[in-house]
Amino acid sequence: MSPQQDLSSRTGTTAVGPPGARPLKHRAKGRGRRPGLWPVVLICCLIAAFSLVPLVYVVAATVNAGWDTIVELVFRPRVGELLLNTLALVLITVPLCVVIGIGGAWLVERTRLAGHKAWSVLLAAPLAIPAFVNSYAWVSAIPSLGGIFGGVLISVLSYFPLVYIPVAAVLSRLDPALEQSAASLGLGPWRVFFRVVLPQLRLSAAGGALLVSLHLLAEYGAFAMITFDTFTTAIYDQFRSTFNGAAANMLASVLVLFCLLLLLAESRTRGSARYARVGAGVQSSPQRLRLGSWQLPAQLGLAAVTALALGVPFWHVGRWLIAGGAAVWERADLLQALLQTLGYGLAGAAVTTVLAFPLAYLVIRHPGPVSKVLEAVNYISSSMPGIVVALALVTITVHNLPAIYQTSIVLVAAYALLFMPRALVNLRAGLAQVPPTLDEAAQALGKPPLVAFLKVTLRLSAPAAAGGAALVFLGIVNELTATLLLAPNGTRTLATQFWSMSSEIDYMGAAPYALLMIVLSAPMTYLLFVQSKKAAGQ
Amino acid sequence: MSTWFTKKTFSKTSLAALAGASVLALAACGGSPAPAGSSAAGSEQGITVYNAQHESLTQAWVDEFTKETGIKVTLRQGSDLELSNQIIAEGDKSPADVFLTENSPAMTQVENAGLFADTSKKIQEQVPAEYRPSTNKWTGIAARSTVFAYDKTKLKEDQLPKSLMDLQNPDWKGRWAASPSGADFQAIVSAMLELEGEDATSAWLKGMKENSKAYEGNSTAMKAVNAGEVEGAVIYHYYWFGDQAKTGENSKNVALHYFKNQDPGAFVSISGGGVLASSKHQDNAQKFLEFVTGKAGQTVLQTGGSFEYPVGSDVAANDQLVPLKDLDAPKVDPATLNSAKVTDLMTQAGLL
Numbered sequence: 001m002s003p004q005q006d007l008s009s010r011t012g013t014t015a016v017g018p019p020g021a022r023p024l025k026h027r028a029k030g031r032g033r034r035p036g037l038w039p040v041v042l043i044c045c046l047i048a049a050f051s052l053v054p055l056v057y058v059v060a061a062t063v064n065a066g067w068d069t070i071v072e073l074v075f076r077p078r079v080g081e082l083l084l085n086t087l088a089l090v091l092i093t094v095p096l097c098v099v100i101g102i103g104g105a106w107l108v109e110r111t112r113l114a115g116h117k118a119w120s121v122l123l124a125a126p127l128a129i130p131a132f133v134n135s136y137a138w139v140s141a142i143p144s145l146g147g148i149f150g151g152v153l154i155s156v157l158s159y160f161p162l163v164y165i166p167v168a169a170v171l172s173r174l175d176p177a178l179e180q181s182a183a184s185l186g187l188g189p190w191r192v193f194f195r196v197v198l199p200q201l202r203l204s205a206a207g208g209a210l211l212v213s214l215h216l217l218a219e220y221g222a223f224a225m226i227t228f229d230t231f232t233t234a235i236y237d238q239f240r241s242t243f244n245g246a247a248a249n250m251l252a253s254v255l256v257l258f259c260l261l262l263l264l265a266e267s268r269t270r271g272s273a274r275y276a277r278v279g280a281g282v283q284s285s286p287q288r289l290r291l292g293s294w295q296l297p298a299q300l301g302l303a304a305v306t307a308l309a310l311g312v313p314f315w316h317v318g319r320w321l322i323a324g325g326a327a328v329w330e331r332a333d334l335l336q337a338l339l340q341t342l343g344y345g346l347a348g349a350a351v352t353t354v355l356a357f358p359l360a361y362l363v364i365r366h367p368g369p370v371s372k373v374l375e376a377v378n379y380i381s382s383s384m385p386g387i388v389v390a391l392a393l394v395t396i397t398v399h400n401l402p403a404i405y406q407t408s409i410v411l412v413a414a415y416a417l418l419f420m421p422r423a424l425v426n427l428r429a430g431l432a433q434v435p436p437t438l439d440e441a442a443q444a445l446g447k448p449p450l451v452a453f454l455k456v457t458l459r460l461s462a463p464a465a466a467g468g469a470a471l472v473f474l475g476i477v478n479e480l481t482a483t484l485l486l487a488p489n490g491t492r493t494l495a496t497q498f499w500s501m502s503s504e505i506d507y508m509g510a511a512p513y514a515l516l517m518i519v520l521s522a523p524m525t526y527l528l529f530v531q532s533k534k535a536a537g538q
Numbered sequence: 539m540s541t542w543f544t545k546k547t548f549s550k551t552s553l554a555a556l557a558g559a560s561v562l563a564l565a566a567c568g569g570s571p572a573p574a575g576s577s578a579a580g581s582e583q584g585i586t587v588y589n590a591q592h593e594s595l596t597q598a599w600v601d602e603f604t605k606e607t608g609i610k611v612t613l614r615q616g617s618d619l620e621l622s623n624q625i626i627a628e629g630d631k632s633p634a635d636v637f638l639t640e641n642s643p644a645m646t647q648v649e650n651a652g653l654f655a656d657t658s659k660k661i662q663e664q665v666p667a668e669y670r671p672s673t674n675k676w677t678g679i680a681a682r683s684t685v686f687a688y689d690k691t692k693l694k695e696d697q698l699p700k701s702l703m704d705l706q707n708p709d710w711k712g713r714w715a716a717s718p719s720g721a722d723f724q725a726i727v728s729a730m731l732e733l734e735g736e737d738a739t740s741a742w743l744k745g746m747k748e749n750s751k752a753y754e755g756n757s758t759a760m761k762a763v764n765a766g767e768v769e770g771a772v773i774y775h776y777y778w779f780g781d782q783a784k785t786g787e788n789s790k791n792v793a794l795h796y797f798k799n800q801d802p803g804a805f806v807s808i809s810g811g812g813v814l815a816s817s818k819h820q821d822n823a824q825k826f827l828e829f830v831t832g833k834a835g836q837t838v839l840q841t842g843g844s845f846e847y848p849v850g851s852d853v854a855a856n857d858q859l860v861p862l863k864d865l866d867a868p869k870v871d872p873a874t875l876n877s878a879k880v881t882d883l884m885t886q887a888g889l890l
Contacts, residue, residue: 237719
């Protein structure tokens, strides 16, 4: 065993070595294949097959359209415009989210920042504000907001917590022994950060960045409100004009290609290092760096970010609420929308988390081409905008499963398709922190594999599951287009009602729905924030 | 020991929370006060309306209608062509009893798919022939006029376009807006297609791609005019009146220009209503349309906040509006308006 591996396994931190240095417990092939594995693989295949439904629908529509139609509809200037917009959006927004997310997390967790506890919550809080509520607030503030600048502004302010939260969680639990060793070998604080700390954040930052990118590809409401055209807004426009037009499906195919590229990029970043903490070594709490003269700029920077991400939406929602007075609260459908949103959020979160578990387990415990493909399949579905997934489900249920057409079953299924990666990313990180040795030890002590799994692995990954479920809930509260198409007749969610009012520029009438969406999202965001730290500490 | 205990408690509470969550969720989805979960079974005589009209207007109709007849109405909200295509995909299995639109092309589409029942005699008597198709497969329920909403601080009357067709000229580059993805605008283009032919329309759309700015919705386009982002927008008249009646915040710099002279820009678009042939509640569905086109339903248009034109039962328009007869609209048979062709042309022009 090399010294480096020894150090990392003792301290429970990441082995940042060459890929060949994968150590320890990887069983020799052929010997002792786990008896419980095949059912898991089978379940994962079924889930993957289910999540392939929208993709197959889009591909089938593309093939049916024929080559001439494809050429005519894909190779035209409009698609070039959309490509440029979407590409620029991803290339500018994701790095900004990563910089703000990691920078904020580092300041809050590893420096003597005044009020770091308050800041640590404030930086997670923007996740409770739906992107299209953010858009609504910013359009109220600057009516002419739009274009790539507007798109990037709204996206960064809405989505940077997706990077911040997991990175902060890892940073708060990172054992400083490795950094101390590096410092003792003569590295300055900056070099320690870039050479020791940053590589250990790779998994969480890449996962967060992937979520941000997928959001950017699928977001509709926020960009429609500020008139910034992406593939998703264009697909929605096409669907609104022709419901399932060839052009919309062609645009969706291009979007799917986009997603494949992103997944490839992310899996490259993730690498193959191990992240499990092995051994019971006592971890000292991280040392906080003195900020000195950097204290003021740091405070100002964080104040600016929170003022833009939280201050602007709260100010404008408050302004419209005051302007609307008591009258805006008298709408009969407010309570109905609140209850239905809550119901769908909870049901969707529960179903999605349960479905994601076998996949996460397979990916972490049995990494290989099969698990990679099964995992990627789920990301592809979620990268497609809600409207595409919804349309596939409408078409299939109306023709083949009329009994469940326009029932809540289909809508919950759509939520599971759309938000599976949120649960998956969290569960994956959580499971990666549960050392398989514990499970194996339980089995060695005579527990059957299933019991050992339930008693050890499932229990230890519960916080991660709760975090994933919270993220799914947040997604459902904000979901718009799939809900519009699939919901049972008469359904009104906060998101659909907010959208209906705000698109008639009835900003006062929309404000109570905006506030309720934030109120509903806030505890979930907090849960997510707390659980992600717990998960990182396992 | 203590950490093990907390973990144990935690996992138990979280599992219990998940279980509780699902139960609560099902309760909320299935048993909420509104008839949400009852799509398939439905109440015995209640009807389902696929509604592409503004929700607030239809809600006002529904409230009055239910008060008068006791018949419950469930609304499904969507846009014109989204819902028309959905009804066609659903075919005879459609849960819809009635379909209401903002414009007529979507009605024609459903009619051509053979999915509408005939409207009742009473409806035909209440709505003059010019506001319904001769086939009587659906009926007009309201009307709206095309206007050029302009920034009165920037444009004087002699600087306004004489015809909608002028907006394709290079001197209008970057100066006007529309909402090309909406059914409203697509109805205007379908009228242009009918009046001016395919070549002229295609050329106009290419000019529009060059000259105009696209916004999401007519209200937003008007708001952009008001904010000085563009000098004018092609929208329908009532967005301006609606905003004036509220705070006026989004239209205080805006005035309306009516093209008149039977110009394509003077097009009056008919909102439609029809009963689905597959409806299992034919009587109640017809009753609903009879109510909407009757005195009480049309009076909602006259006195309510929608500012759309009544078309039936001799109810006059809100007196703030230019009377329908004075608009000098071009003669277009709503049954000839073709939405599929319009979408194709707009896609070719790069607007969609």
